[in-house]
Amino acid sequence: MIWNPQYECQGAEERRLLQLARLKNLVETLYSRVPFYKAKLDSAGVHPRDVKSLADIAKLPFTVKDDLRETYPYGLLACPQAEIEEVHMSSGTTGVPVVDAYTRFDIECWEEGMARTLSGAGATRHDTVQVAYGYGLFTGGLGAHYGAKRVGATVIPMSSGNTPKQLMVMRDFGTTVIACTPSYALFLAEEAKESGLDPKSLKLRAGCFGAEPWSENMRKQIEAAWGIDAYDIYGLTEITGPGVAFECECKDGMHVSEDLFYPEIIDPESGRPLPDGEKGELVFTTLVKEGTPLLRYRTRDVTFITRGTCACGRTTAKIHRLFGRTDDMLIIRGVNVFPSQIEHALIEIEGTDPNYLIVLDRGESHLDEVELQVEVKKELFTDETRSLESLRNKIEAVMKSKLGIQLKVKLVEPKTIERSIGKAKRVIDRRKI
Numbered sequence: 001m002i003w004n005p006q007y008e009c010q011g012a013e014e015r016r017l018l019q020l021a022r023l024k025n026l027v028e029t030l031y032s033r034v035p036f037y038k039a040k041l042d043s044a045g046v047h048p049r050d051v052k053s054l055a056d057i058a059k060l061p062f063t064v065k066d067d068l069r070e071t072y073p074y075g076l077l078a079c080p081q082a083e084i085e086e087v088h089m090s091s092g093t094t095g096v097p098v099v100d101a102y103t104r105f106d107i108e109c110w111e112e113g114m115a116r117t118l119s120g121a122g123a124t125r126h127d128t129v130q131v132a133y134g135y136g137l138f139t140g141g142l143g144a145h146y147g148a149k150r151v152g153a154t155v156i157p158m159s160s161g162n163t164p165k166q167l168m169v170m171r172d173f174g175t176t177v178i179a180c181t182p183s184y185a186l187f188l189a190e191e192a193k194e195s196g197l198d199p200k201s202l203k204l205r206a207g208c209f210g211a212e213p214w215s216e217n218m219r220k221q222i223e224a225a226w227g228i229d230a231y232d233i234y235g236l237t238e239i240t241g242p243g244v245a246f247e248c249e250c251k252d253g254m255h256v257s258e259d260l261f262y263p264e265i266i267d268p269e270s271g272r273p274l275p276d277g278e279k280g281e282l283v284f285t286t287l288v289k290e291g292t293p294l295l296r297y298r299t300r301d302v303t304f305i306t307r308g309t310c311a312c313g314r315t316t317a318k319i320h321r322l323f324g325r326t327d328d329m330l331i332i333r334g335v336n337v338f339p340s341q342i343e344h345a346l347i348e349i350e351g352t353d354p355n356y357l358i359v360l361d362r363g364e365s366h367l368d369e370v371e372l373q374v375e376v377k378k379e380l381f382t383d384e385t386r387s388l389e390s391l392r393n394k395i396e397a398v399m400k401s402k403l404g405i406q407l408k409v410k411l412v413e414p415k416t417i418e419r420s421i422g423k424a425k426r427v428i429d430r431r432k433i
């Protein structure tokens, strides 16, 4: 099902003209309305009139996550605040969050992107879509919700968690499409079996899975466990949330909604644009966003772009399944976590040394499990076990409230965590995904 053939199947030349007109308009808007961007463009020595072709985008400055943090909360607003209808923020950041502020038109574009995404998975008004991404500031839940409403499906706004109820609702309401993280999809299948419910006996036939890295192997596992088609979907808060790119029935790369988001691949070291087919860092420019439009936002996600007419009929560029990131950001149960955030939280807790190791694994449950090994001061080890126990509880509570993730703390004696020369190794990722 192609939701919007006009844009999804547009001819290459026509699309380029549309993108150029939108890019010019964007740069003019940013230059005249957002002092942050005026300064950025001025110091790069470019003026909106210098954008004459799409290739000229390479002359424009990048935007990075820190720019968004430094301008928190409303420094990148490109419209009067009264026009803002809704605000979202990126998941799990301890420090300053990254904000996406949406006007009515921005919400409509978000719905459009997610309607295309769900249609890619074959969803129509005859479907019942269970949204098991978290609702709230996180963009996953509401993004999928808006898109499902747009295609006219019946929406079940479950949000994440409460597994027995997810299964009950799925069975009783005959859910046909689920939207959640891929690891949760596997976990749900296991739980269903455990509770005596055969996942294959349910009406579920498709799932839109994203917000965290996964693999072809996981796709096979999910499809086999549920007897469904599993589709990879991609998005990020900064650009709009989910609905930026999605797989069609070919399951061979994710179609980018190029009329809304202009993709580039760059060499992460030099910042130079790379040709199609070459692996590098994905960069997005929002072409029509009104609230917080972004110029050449560096996603830190690694992939490559392919172009041409897909067997599904769409002509939009595709990005390959993500290979990883150029920074050290971890995605733990869908929550974005930087090791530095754990470090900052630890420093404030008395009795610990800033020597720690994060060990990630996926156990039987298929969900991410985190062990945080922390070195404690010598005195504490000679002390009673009670104070060790309370320190452990305290660290777990602090991490839960500051990072939004549940982890197990293991206190270790001083100097037991291996020291490395140069950059400390803070993460051991044993997750087989």
Ligand code: ADP
Residues within 6 Å of the ligand: 090, 091, 138, 139, 140, 209, 210, 211, 212, 213, 214, 232, 233, 234, 235, 236, 237, 238, 241, 242, 299, 301, 322, 325, 331, 334, 336
């Ligand atoms: P969300 O988790 O809603 O997609 P966030 O802004 O919290 O949005 O996180 C965005 C990041 O999540 C992306 O930059 C990417 O690293 C990761 N991500 C999102 N979708 C996928 C996907 N399908 N595969 C791999 N990683 C993904």
Ligand code: ZN
Residues within 6 Å of the ligand: 248, 249, 250, 255, 310, 311, 312, 313, 314
């Ligand atoms: Zn396709």
